[in-house]
Amino acid sequence: xxxxxxxxxxxxxxxxxxxxxxxxxxxxxxxxxxxxxxxxxxxxxxxxxxxxxxxxxxxxxxxxxxxxxxxxxxxxxxxxxxxxxxxxxxxxxxxxxxxxxxxxxxxxxxxxxxxxxxxxxxxxxxxxxxxxxxxxxxxxxxxxxxxxxxxxxxxxxxxxxxxxxxxxxxxxxxxxxxxxxxxxxxxxxxxxxxxxxxxxxxxxxxxxxxxxxxxxxxxxxxxxxxxxxxxxxxxxxxxxxxxxxxxxxxxxx
Amino acid sequence: xxxxxxxxxxxxxxxxxxxxxxxxxxxxxxxxxxxxxxxxxxxxxxxxxxxxxxxxxxxxxxxxxxxxxxxxxxxxxxxxxxxxxxxxxxxxxxxxxx
Numbered sequence: 001x002x003x004x005x006x007x008x009x010x011x012x013x014x015x016x017x018x019x020x021x022x023x024x025x026x027x028x029x030x031x032x033x034x035x036x037x038x039x040x041x042x043x044x045x046x047x048x049x050x051x052x053x054x055x056x057x058x059x060x061x062x063x064x065x066x067x068x069x070x071x072x073x074x075x076x077x078x079x080x081x082x083x084x085x086x087x088x089x090x091x092x093x094x095x096x097x098x099x100x101x102x103x104x105x106x107x108x109x110x111x112x113x114x115x116x117x118x119x120x121x122x123x124x125x126x127x128x129x130x131x132x133x134x135x136x137x138x139x140x141x142x143x144x145x146x147x148x149x150x151x152x153x154x155x156x157x158x159x160x161x162x163x164x165x166x167x168x169x170x171x172x173x174x175x176x177x178x179x180x181x182x183x184x185x186x187x188x189x190x191x192x193x194x195x196x197x198x199x200x201x202x203x204x205x206x207x208x209x210x211x212x213x214x215x216x217x218x219x220x221x222x223x224x225x226x227x228x229x230x231x232x233x234x235x236x237x238x239x240x241x242x243x244x245x246x247x248x249x250x251x252x253x
Numbered sequence: 254x255x256x257x258x259x260x261x262x263x264x265x266x267x268x269x270x271x272x273x274x275x276x277x278x279x280x281x282x283x284x285x286x287x288x289x290x291x292x293x294x295x296x297x298x299x300x301x302x303x304x305x306x307x308x309x310x311x312x313x314x315x316x317x318x319x320x321x322x323x324x325x326x327x328x329x330x331x332x333x334x335x336x337x338x339x340x341x342x343x344x345x346x347x348x349x350x351x
Contacts, residue, residue: 093275109273174308174312197298
C-alpha cells in the first residue's frame with residue numbers, strides 16, 4: 001500500500017511486473033486475434049480495415065459480432081449499436097476499477113480507460129483485492145503487450161488467414177468460454193461468489209433464450225449484481241467500508 | 254473513407270464511452286453506499302459468468318468435458334494451466350466426439 005510508484009527504478013520494475021501479467025493474456029488472445037483478422041477479410045474487410053478495428057475498438061467479442069453482422073448486410077447503425085451492446089459491460093468495469101485509481105491524473109485516466117478490457121479489469125481487481133496500489137505504470141505494463149499483439153495478430157490473420165486449418169478441430173471457437181471460466185474461478189474467494197455466479201448464470205441463460213444475444217450479458221450481470229447489493233451486509237464488510245484506505249477517497253476526474 | 258471505416262470508428266467511440274462512462278457517473282458521488290460497493294464487488298463474477306453460461310448450456314460432450322476439466326484444474330492451479338488443460342481436453346474430446 002505504501003510503495004511510491006513514481007520513483008525511477010520501482011517504476012521500471014512495476015512496468016515489467018505488469019508486462020509479465022500481460023504475457024499469458026496475449027498468448028490466450030492470440031488465436032482470437034488471428035481468427036478475427038481472417039474472418040474480417042472473409043466478410044469483405046481490407047487488411048487495413050481489419051487492423052484498424054483491432055487498434056481502435058480493442059474488444060474481441062464485439063469485433064466478431066461487428067464483422068459477422070457486416071457479412072449479413074445489416075444497417076450500419078445497427079452494427080454500431082451491436083458493438084456498443086456487447087461492450088456495455090465495460091461500464092461496470094470502469095465504475096468498479098475507478099474506485100481504485102483515484103490517485104491517477106486526468107490524462108492517465110483518459111488513456112488508461114481505453115485499455116480496460118476483460119483480463120485487464122480482472123487483474124486490476126485482483127491486485128486491488130490484495131491490498132496493492134494499482135499504479136499507472138504497472139497498468140500500462142500489462143496493457144502494452146496485450147494491445148500491441150492484439151493488433152499485430154489481427155493483421156497476421158487478415159494477411160494469412162486463408163492458411164488457418166479447421167478452427168473447429170483446433171477448438172478455437174470455444175477457447176474464449178474456457179478462458180472466461182478461468183477468470184470467474186479466479187474470483188471464488190470473494191464474498192457471495194457462488195450465489196452471484198448462480199444468479200448470473202441462470203439469468204443469462206434465460207435471457208439468451210428469450211431476449212437474445214448480446215443482451216444476455218447485461219441482464220445476467222445485473223441479476224448477480226442486484227443479488228449482491230440486496231444481501232444483508234456482514235459486520236466485517238461494514239467495518240471495512242467504514243475505514244476505507246486513504247488512497248480511495250472520492251477524487252473526481 | 255469507406256463505410257466500414259466509419260462503422261469501425263463509431264464503434265470505437267461508443268466502446269471508449271463504456272470504458273470511462275461508469276467511472277464518470279460514479280465519480281460524481283463523494284461517498285459510495287455499502288450496497289453499491291457490494292454490487293460493484295460482484296461485477297467481475299457476475300459479468301464473466303454471463304460470457305460462459307450460455308456456451309456451457311449449449312455445449313456438446315467435448316465442450317462440457319473441457320469446462321469441467323478447466324474448472325477442476327482452476328481450483329488447484331493457475332490461469333495458464335487451466336487454459337492449456339481445458340483446451341487440450343477440448344481438442345481431444347472433439348477428436349472422439351466430433
